[in-house]
Amino acid sequence: MKMNKRKWKIIDAAHRLFIEKGFHATSIQDILDEAEISKGTFYNYFTSKNECLLAIIEYVEAEGYQKRIELAIGKDQQDEEVFIKQLAVRLNMNKKYNMLALFNHVMQLDDKEIRKYMDKQYRAELNWVSKRIADVYTPGKNDYSLDHAVMLLGMVHHFLHVWKMGMEEEVEPEKVIRFILKRMKSMMNDQMKSGEKFFSEELFSFELSGEGRAQRLLDSFIKKIDYITKKADSEQLDYLHFLQKEITSESPRKFIIESMMLSLKHVFKDTELEYEISQVVQLAEKYIKCQEGEEV
């Protein structure tokens, strides 16, 4: 993950300072000193301090997303060990990058954009956990999986919080996850016997399918592509234009897009735009899945 050298330097410095001193206690000047850059440079890469914070969070999210995909490669969908490791990924990222401290700062921001982003992220996580619970524990059915996902995340988060608050030992997310999953098994059986359901699984389904989501994904995609095309060279531009044309066509062909994404990753490998490309690829993947869901 190369990104722009200076941009990375800023993000890295800001990240350290935000965790060490807190978001509000860190002034722009602090960041400039720590990153050894000038004010102009900072505002060349970010339009505000908030956007800088958001960039940090986005980076960590993206890294976690990739790791989860890697963990699933070649493995059975029902494999509980994979699920545990995948769950742990995000929590470990939080630990590694001390994100909890940052999230708390984010939460307080009055910035609507960031709030919306965080909400969206939580919804996505819920949907993912929900789907994976159904995969592993109740294949073929997902009647209760939203309930279970909320329970799982709620318990795990609070367990980690209490652990951090009360014990000296370093937090071990996997240990917590294993313990909670054991508890959940008896609970899931019992609930299915009783037939009680709290949240209907369609609650957030508009996030998983539907025109709204597809349109939003497409918007983000086009926006990102626009940004990248400004900085890409001619060879790269060919790929980008072709991809853009295919994905916005009447009936985009999945195999072509998947091929293009592989090529894109390759062409942008070790360039400053590598990070941006990984985001575009994610968007395209999600868009395809979304469209597939509609056609079924």
Next chain:
Amino acid sequence: MKMNKRKWKIIDAAHRLFIEKGFHATSIQDILDEAEISKGTFYNYFTSKNECLLAIIEYVEAEGYQKRIELAIGKDQQDEEVFIKQLAVRLNMNKKYNMLALFNHVMQLDDKEIRKYMDKQYRAELNWVSKRIADVYTPGKNDYSLDHAVMLLGMVHHFLHVWKMGMEEEVEPEKVIRFILKRMKSMMNDQMKSGEKFFSEELFSFELSGEGRAQRLLDSFIKKIDYITKKADSEQLDYLHFLQKEITSESPRKFIIESMMLSLKHVFKDTELEYEISQVVQLAEKYIKCQEGEEV
């Protein structure tokens, strides 16, 4: 709850603004305009914006504390209905005063004092829930009750969050609590059979007993009394001094202190200091319990 008229006006205005615009987006000037007071007056009652926020939170907490005590009067310790209603109290308060929004703002504060206060509050809630779970579901034993308390709070909080995020209907904490408690029963049975325990019940016990807690309670108590004595009349002063003398004596007599507290509540009824007195009474009650625990 009368409090000082102007102080109340400020707290009320600030509360509305914090929820509406967010803590950081609300300037002192906004509060002054909304409450129709001058800057001098504001800083006469609060030393900072943070302290003003803390006052709002403290007020809500105190109200919840009182309501929980009232709910328990004359009822059986094992009564599940009482427990449910008591749990709902705090969540309803959060809803009523829109505290979740505030908590998020608080979380971001770099102010160490407020963070410490919020942490303490969470610990206290955990201890309370833990004790009550043992009361109701496993009388005489509390081996697993800390685990269970963390699970319960974790699930309930996330359920409420998801409900708020995803549905139009107004949130009903009691409904959530009942659903979660049902789920927990099968889980608790299962866990006790397996014998697995995550957190030891002594994790936060230093909060429930020990010299440290007693000393801290006493400190807070004396500080509050000092503050009140400055504004009390001579009759009230007699009570206060007597209480202070008794509680700091070598072996404070419980029945005397309890009697004094009843008198205090009566003497300060409908005065500006009523709110402060209720806090003192709380502190005294906790201190007595703490001392009793040591003598056993």
Next chain:
DNA sequence: AGTATTTTATACCGATAGTATATTTTTTGC
């Protein structure tokens, strides 16, 4: 009525986020 306290109005300080710009440095294209 006269004293003490509270409230107001207002000016001020230091720090901050963000803007603007002229100058220097680095990168890029040929």
Next chain:
DNA sequence: GCAAAAAATATACTATCGGTATAAAATACT
């Protein structure tokens, strides 16, 4: 290798905010 273009720097500036200080006016107390 050199000139044009882009990026980075240094610096000065604006507006806002939290908080302090103080003198004058309003209110409360006895």
